[in-house]
Amino acid sequence: MATLSVPHDIVSEILRRLGVKDLLRFKCISKAWCSLIDDPDFAKLHLSHSLKTGTNLSLVPRGLDGGLLSVELDSLKRARRLKHPLESYGDKFADLLGSCNGLLALMSRRDEISLWNPSTRKSRTFPAAAVEISRGRPRRGFVVYGFGYDPISDDYKLLQMAQYYFSNDDSIKSEVKVYSSSSNCWRRIQDFNFYLKYKLVHGVYANNALHFVVSRMRRSEPLVAAFDLGTEEFCLLELPDCLGTGFSLNVRAMGGCISLTVYYYLGVHVWDVHDTEIWVMKEYGVRESWTKLISVKQSEFIWGFNYVLPLAFSNNADKVLMYVDKNKFMWSGNVGRESRNYLINKEAEKEREMAWKLGKRRC
Template identity: 25%
Template sequence: MSASKLLKDIPDDIVSKILLPLSVNDLLRCKSVCKSWLSILSDPRFVKSQLAFSNETSDDRSCIAHTYTQGDDSDTTMSLVNLDSGQLVADLDFPFPQDEFPYMPPSLVCLVGSACGIVCVRCSYHSIFDIYLWNPAIKMSKLIPEGNIRGDEQRVVLGFGFNSIADDFKVVKLVSANNIFFAEVYSTHTNAWRNIEPGPSDFPTSENYDAYAKIFDVCVNGFLCTTGTNGMIAFDLDAEVFNCGIKLPVPEFNNFYHSTRIIEYNDSVAAIFWMSKYEDPAKMNLWSLDDEACLTGDGIQPSWTLRQNIDVNWKVDFVQGYFNNGDFLLQEYDNCYLYNPDNGEADLCTPGNEQARYFMNAFFHGQIFRYTKSLCKIAGFTKVHWTWNIDEDDSEDDS
């Protein structure tokens, strides 16, 4: 019996189970085996199953980061980083065509968020402010339409997340003009922006920023969250409504110098406070939100539980996030550390000199996001080809 005949005789559900554990790169190669495999791998049900399998079986230590080459700030790219080893797994190039912009300054690109293998990237050049949705694993992206709201670009806040209820990726844009706040949301289902009315009653004050745009702190369970002047701000990606002024807990070291950020903690919303005056050792408080029902804006009052009270033996400039094994990703000037408060151990995860690449977010906070490779596609995706950085995984087809 020929190999092709044998493949045809295997039921599709068995083929799906065989293919499911393979890496995304191997799955892309398998699309070329035969038409039936191409059909199976292109089926949205398989794409969902593959993503769910990856989320269940892989750790949360793979991240996407904006990086640059030491000594050459103009040599900048997006990279996959393994936090445990501090190794750069791969350079990913960019979501836009190679000749789209005349030059590549390090501040040109801002990572807005990452969900289900899709990365939201904002690209700025003079008066051009483009937003791309990008799947680096399959080297495809989409330039989304320009929004309806205009304003001072220094008073813009962006957020990106996935609405699992409707299987819809969304981009949220807030603009402040003369202390009046406007907002709009882009949906991949409609490929259009919609004005949010009423708009938010508060504006983000998060330290999560880039040279060209601030971004929401985190997206958890369908809610984009960040800090505002009057408490926490939440945006419900399904209902497309804001809830502002959500009362935050008071840190035990209530001090003028402390900083606040909303993060994900064990699959729920949490607030991390840290105080690090001058070069003094840092103190951190971690509080988890008891019930996310308060994020919907139905008048439910929030309650918080203090989870950890942490003393760190060095200055902390920024808290990037928390990982499910108990580590915090902390930033101190141009170094990133994985810190485990249980044993007090801190592992430097910034790539060493031998790799000559450093996290771009050293001075632009918030440019590291968890990332899981997937086969997810969005309507309107086109292939992105870069010729100056060809790696061993550049074997994907356009199917």
């Protein structure tokens, strides 16, 4: 019986709509299918389709034991443990330096870095770059990273920024190095002339650049700096021109665009947050394209929140999933208008609210 021959283009169109697990199984069907699925061009088509349709999206939170989990965004109920390649070094904990196109950049406590694809389980492990700042005796310092993809050179890059404070808080030294996946080596580039505001927050990848919250002076107003992965140069990103006063910033990536979270606070304590705004830059680099998505206010139901962090859009982009304060997740609906907030773990929040009210009465 004659077999039906399906054109190569049609096979490619069908396969790129499948999940990664199915593709890995279908590599065994024939040499032609295996060659097609392993083709880098097919991988780019499959990735592009997944990003457009919002399929195969997952969150990677940290478990109670310090390990990494994968949680499907559509349900937030199905989670699986990720056994990353750095566990072979005897350390379950791994710092997530960044993610891009399904790849994770991880770092162990022994300063070993791994670029890992959880779907294919392929990885590359290499040591972090040595910090060469040695002159003087710094009071304190820290190192942050950023991971992203440069489509011009077709290269994945990892940014390492070391910053040290000396006797005067306004006196710093910085050192910037870039790891290239194509050359598999580190190299030193221009220094960074701004103050990093957060020592535990790595760069956020969006629009072919890595973004950090910075300031010109140690205690001056917050700004957003962008590191272009193509030119390997830093620049400042213009903020919305209608922000108020007394706020701090957080930068995220939402739907492929850069997102800004603005925390307004009262009094002298920066953790007394009473209002949070989430902005998205619809056209990258254009200040006028900043659009306010949501304004979340402190309420009697969501009492005493000090920290709100947007994570992702829903599949139809009408809601935003947010991390609220201590291990709570919330969908905020009516994007672009007055927000309606839905706590996912409502029972836990009610118990916490009652405990807080009882404690307040006893005082």
